[in-house]
Amino acid sequence: MAGFYPYRTQGGQTGGETRDFIIADSATITLGDAVDLTSGYVTPADTGDRLLGVVVGLVQDKGNGQVVSLDLDAAGSNSATHSGNHGVIGSETVVVASDNTTVDKIMARVNIDTHQEYYNDADGNLSGDAEIGCYFDIIDEDQIDESTGVSNGHSTAAQFILVERDPHNDSDASKGIFRICETYWHR
Numbered sequence: 001m002a003g004f005y006p007y008r009t010q011g012g013q014t015g016g017e018t019r020d021f022i023i024a025d026s027a028t029i030t031l032g033d034a035v036d037l038t039s040g041y042v043t044p045a046d047t048g049d050r051l052l053g054v055v056v057g058l059v060q061d062k063g064n065g066q067v068v069s070l071d072l073d074a075a076g077s078n079s080a081t082h083s084g085n086h087g088v089i090g091s092e093t094v095v096v097a098s099d100n101t102t103v104d105k106i107m108a109r110v111n112i113d114t115h116q117e118y119y120n121d122a123d124g125n126l127s128g129d130a131e132i133g134c135y136f137d138i139i140d141e142d143q144i145d146e147s148t149g150v151s152n153g154h155s156t157a158a159q160f161i162l163v164e165r166d167p168h169n170d171s172d173a174s175k176g177i178f179r180i181c182e183t184y185w186h187r
Contacts, residue, residue, distance in 0.1 A: 080095060
């Protein structure tokens with residue numbers, strides 16, 4: 001399963017700052033997706049998009065300040081299709097209705113911490129420690145495109161930067177720890 005798994009933040013914590021954003025009408029969002037904002041609503045990110053962050057939860061605004069996990073939501077109380085294993089990156093998915101922004105208001109809980117690092121299994125092998133500090137784009141909202149690795153100084157011309165390769169020391173050269181560098185929160 002692809003997806004961006006929160007790994008650690010600067011300082012060693014595993015979780016970072018999160019915010020809830022309403023998902024755009026008719027969108028499909030999975031835990032671990034990199035997302036951006038379109039007209040103020042969360043959408044899956046594409047190559048080249050400035051990133052809002054990574055989805056770490058799916059919730060619904062019930063009004064009067066009550067926000068509940070979709071897992072706790074009674075069947076039939078919204079128009080979304082909710083599937084997969086609750087809380088599992090790359091599995092728990094929601095497909096919201098065409099009127100989500102005005103009716104159900106299902107939200108993505110997004111890790112927006114600019115110091116958050118994510119584990120990701122890229123689509124191909126990273127070519128050694130020489131790529132640490134290189135910049136990468138995503139193939140789609142949940143996987144690093146290893147072929148986009150560029151070492152270009154302090155540029156933010158790509159969405160993620162490689163911080164560590166083969167973090168589990170299991171000789172799987174496609175695994176890495178990445179940090180968002182093309183973010184909404186810093187210009």
